[in-house]
Amino acid sequence: MKAARTIGIVGAGAVGTELADEIAHTMPDKKITLISDTDRLFPNMLEKLGDALASKLRDAGVTLVFGHRAENLQSLNEPYAGSLKLSDGSEHDLDLIIPVLGSRASSESLEDLPGVQKSTANRVKVDPWLRPSSLPNVFAAGDALPAA
Numbered sequence: 001m002k003a004a005r006t007i008g009i010v011g012a013g014a015v016g017t018e019l020a021d022e023i024a025h026t027m028p029d030k031k032i033t034l035i036s037d038t039d040r041l042f043p044n045m046l047e048k049l050g051d052a053l054a055s056k057l058r059d060a061g062v063t064l065v066f067g068h069r070a071e072n073l074q075s076l077n078e079p080y081a082g083s084l085k086l087s088d089g090s091e092h093d094l095d096l097i098i099p100v101l102g103s104r105a106s107s108e109s110l111e112d113l114p115g116v117q118k119s120t121a122n123r124v125k126v127d128p129w130l131r132p133s134s135l136p137n138v139f140a141a142g143d144a145l146p147a148a
Contacts, residue, residue, distance in 0.1 A: 004095035005031060008084055010070045011100035012036030017053060019100060024060035032062045033092065035084075037069040073099055110140060 001007075007023060009016045012034050020034040034057065041050035041057075041064075054064055068086040079098045085091050107124045110116050113133035117125040124132045124140055132140040 001027070001096065004081075005029075006033070006092075006094045007031070007096045007098065008033045008035060008092055008094040009098045009100060010035045010073065010084070011102065012038070012041055012064075012066075013100070013102055015102075016098075016100040017041060017057070019098065020057055020062045021060060024057070024062050028061065033065060033094070034062055035065045035068065035070060035086065037067065037087075039067045070099075073097075075099060076101060107140075113138060 001023075007030055009020050009032065012020075016034060016036075020032050023030055024032055040047070041053050043050065057064060065086065068088045068090070070084055071087055072083075072085045074080050074082060074097075076099050079096055081095055082097060083091055083093050084097055107118065107122060110124050110132050111118075113135060115134035116132055119125060126132050126140050130139045130141055132138065
């Protein structure tokens with residue numbers, strides 16, 4: 001981080017937004033770009049909140065890129081240096097790319113249980129008692145969805 005002059009943060013949820021703000025305020029010499037595939041910060045919240053946060057980030061020198069998805073992430077878990085291509089065709093050479101795209105379900109340990117069903121997001125579906133399968137004494141919590 002110290003050696004990086006240009007930093008791209010991919011994902012503008014709570015973690016990405018906070019990270020961009022922290023870096024901007026503690027290392028003001030860095031050129032920070034916060035990239036989101038949504039059209040504004042926190043689109044599921046009041047527009048006023050997202051607009052206020054965007055204004056504060058811009059005032060801190062953060063460049064905001066909305067509505068464009070990163071197409072060539074080399075890693076979803078680890079920071080790295082390289083070129084980042086966005087869905088609008090633009091390419092950004094960055095000294096540090098930090099992916100912060102949210103949590104992903106890890107349900108491999110439950111896959112072989114009888115009757116297990118998964119959502120399209122790889123989350124295990126559970127019944128009202130948090131049972132992921134037909135086994136009555138096995139329960140799942142965390143990244144689990146109620147069965148429809």
